[in-house]
Amino acid sequence: MLETVVPGVHAWVQPDGTWWVNNAGAVAGGGEVFLVDTCATEARTRRFLAAVAETAPGAPIRMAVNTHQHGDHTYGNSLLPESTVLIGQEHMREALRTDPIIDGCPPFWQPVPDWGDVTRRVPDISVRDRLTVYAGGTAIELLHPGGPAHTTGDLVAWLPGERVLFAGDLVFSGLTPLVFMGSVPGAMRALDWMAGLGPQHVVPGHGPLLRGDEIAPAFEMLRRYYEFVLETAAAGRAAGRTPLEAARACDLGEFAAWADAERIVLNLHRAYADADGAEIDLIAALCDAVAWRGGPMPTSV
Structure with missing residues (x-):
């Protein structure tokens, strides 16, 4: 509307x-x-x-x-x-x-x-x-x-x-x-x-x-999510996990109720690629997001 x-x-x-x-x-x-x-x-x-x-x-x-x-x-x-x-x-x-x-x-x-x-x-x-x-x-x-x-x-x-x-x-x-x-x-x-x-x-x-007054708390929660992605990526790389493995091992905590939670996999792929100085493989990242969900990502478009 x-x-x-x-x-x-x-x-x-x-x-x-x-x-x-x-x-x-x-x-x-x-x-x-x-x-x-x-x-x-x-x-x-x-x-x-x-x-x-x-x-x-x-x-x-x-x-x-x-x-x-x-x-x-x-x-x-x-x-x-x-x-x-x-x-x-x-x-x-x-x-x-x-x-x-x-x-x-x-x-x-x-x-x-x-x-x-x-x-x-x-x-x-x-x-x-x-x-x-x-x-x-x-x-x-x-x-x-x-x-x-x-x-x-x-x-x-x-x-x-x-x-x-x-x-x-x-x-x-x-x-x-x-x-x-x-x-x-x-x-x-x-x-x-x-x-x-x-x-x-x-x-x-x-x-x-x-x-x-809604703006600052919303921005702060987004900032915490990005910090969570970076921390999860750092821990996953240190443990030798792939982005998909790191996503499966992590607890989304306060972000678990957000829709499209599978984006943790995609965002970890980006964090890994940047840490490695590499290009992201977009198709591999999307395939991993589907694997994390156990099926295609839902859309109502």
């Missing part, structure tokens, strides 16, 4: 926020709309765009940004009007250009997602560090965290006047975060960086909105 964060700023929050079910957003001002992300499938993106059109009738979608390359935030790009200027971080643009999953999702998930009638659409403008755009009189700062975090090509959309932060997948609210295409320490640094902006409203990439 489309939730009003502050007047003119809206969040498209899709429960329950698990695999492929993302949040997006819209900023309406001056008779035009700026979008933050699309959705994974044709059906979900069309529902999002219809809700935006109802909220801002007759207002064209002049610009949009992708917070990173993952398909739950980008595959609906092709359903935007041709006149919409699409923006993304430079690493994100290249990753989406070469992403094979839009052409056919592998059977790591069940049911295997059906994207519908979407085609690959990459950003028209690439950003390295920062860019400020405007929806009417509303300033929107598109900011890169300075290094790998959730991915190598993350952007947030920060509205300094409204104190609203569209965090993309730098923030997961109430479910297991994912950093296997980024960096565990980088994701921790990104939390401090975002907190330093002083947001009063955070739209996470997945899960419920965070407001006011």
